[in-house]
Amino acid sequence: TTTTEKKPYYQSQFVNEWWDNGSLPIWITAQRQGLKAGSLHFPGTASSYQGQVAMVQEVEPLLYNYKNETAWRENSDKVMSWFRDRDLDFVSLYFGEPDGVGHKYGPDSPERREMVRQVDRTVGYIRHSAERHGLTEQLNIIITADHGMSTVFRNGLVEEITLSKIPGFSFRDLSFHLLDYGPSGMLLPKPGKLDDVYNTLKGAHPHLHVYKKEEMPEHLHYSKNDRILPIILWADPGYVINGYFPVQFNNGEHGYDNQEMDMKPFFRAVGPAFQKNLEVGPFETVNIYPLMCHILGIQPEVNDGHLSVTKHMLVISDSRGSGDEKTNHLKNAFTGLAAVAGFLVVTFIAIMSQKMLKRKHKNKRSYSFRDAQSEPVQSSF
Structure with a gap:
């Protein structure tokens, strides 16, 4: 937004300053x-x-088929071979x-349900691959x-949110906008136009929420x-925000x-660091990083995460080894993945870590997959 440039995701991967913005991915922190x-x-x-950069890295090619099982x-096999043959501690x-x-x-x-079955098969394959690689x-x-x-509500069932149809609103009052990206959007009004644009849009559609940044x-x-x-701009579930006319299908x-x-x-999660067949309550994703x-x-x-939120999952609850913690257990946690993913998963990620004795103390190896915000350096996982 500071450059007023827009790029598709694939091209954005190669605009280094958009990524190197004060946050650090976990693979850089690990290497340091x-x-x-x-x-x-x-x-x-x-x-x-x-x-x-990551010591070993591979970027998907342009026009990559993300559905190819x-x-x-x-x-999956390639990553396992990285662990075994290249002595890596962490892979995403x-x-x-x-x-x-x-x-x-x-x-x-x-179609979505069938893809979730494919995800489920892949989870099984990952575990078999780990076994084959020792x-x-x-x-x-x-x-x-x-x-x-x-x-998303379609087929004329609802009144869609289209900014150009809102009385009094004009794109001429904007210097830059990010719209037509689903249920959210951002606007940069021209100097002196902030309140006019805000007041025009506020309350203009029953399922459109309009905020100033500080609100x-x-x-x-x-x-x-x-x-x-x-x-x-923020839309209620089932709605998307269109700019000049509906282009989102x-x-x-x-x-x-x-x-x-x-x-x-x-x-x-599964592995030597984790308790087996353990069911835990909900927690925020930021707690996975610590x-x-x-x-x-x-x-x-x-x-923004806290280890205390997830510590009870571990066999050894802290680095000094305070012992196991007793909690409720869930049978066949992995076989339940497909049912859960059918409603919730968008991108499929796994993180793996491998424990070994090296560098004069006990370090551990990790592997992560994933269907993705600083003045002090922050984590970007």
Whole structure:
């Protein structure tokens, strides 16, 4: 937003300053503390951070088929070989489905359900691949996502939100805008036009919420960064925000209020660091980052997560080894993934860590997959 440039996601991966913005991905933090890290197709892999890149990296090619199950298996095997043959401690791996299918057909569609079955098969394949590579007793695996998916109302069932149709609103009053990206948008009014634009849009549609940057609800965590524009638009679930005219035809979207159940991802973990068959209550995704750092044995960057939220999942609850904690248990946690993912998963991620004795103390290896905000350095996972 500071450059007033717009690029598709793939091209944006190669605009280094958009990624190297004060935050650090966990693979850079791990390398700075003596570990070896890699990243395959994970957002941000193509960029350098304060002059550093992942020791081993692979960016997906242009026009990459994110749905190809054979490629998923090849990538899983490749990452396992990185651990075994290149002595890595951490790898991040990204799978772009069932996000694409969920957008195109909707989260409750037969196509989406079939893609979730593919995700489920891949989870099984990952575990078999770890076994074939001799990593089962060393590898911790976390499977999660960065958001959920909600059905978009279509077929004339609702009055769509189109800014150009709002009386009194004019794009001539704007210097820059980010619109037609689902249920949210941002506007940069021309000098002296902020209040006019704000007052015109406020209350103009019953399912459109309009905020000045400083008015954003605190639970959305969307007002502090200097890349956020002065006016922020937010739609209710089922609606998207169009600019000049409707150009969005997705049947599924994300980016709604993070308190909506449809927006919530899932979390699964297995490995020597984790208690077996343990069911835990809901927690915010930001708490996964300090958990990963703890398993890796590294000091986290400044972040909003807390290890205390996830510590009870671990066999050893702190670095000094305070012992196991007793909690309720869930049978067949991994077989439940497909049912959970069918409603919640958008992007498929797994994080794995491998424990070993090295560098004069006990470090641990980690592997992460994923369907993705500073004056002090912050974590960007």
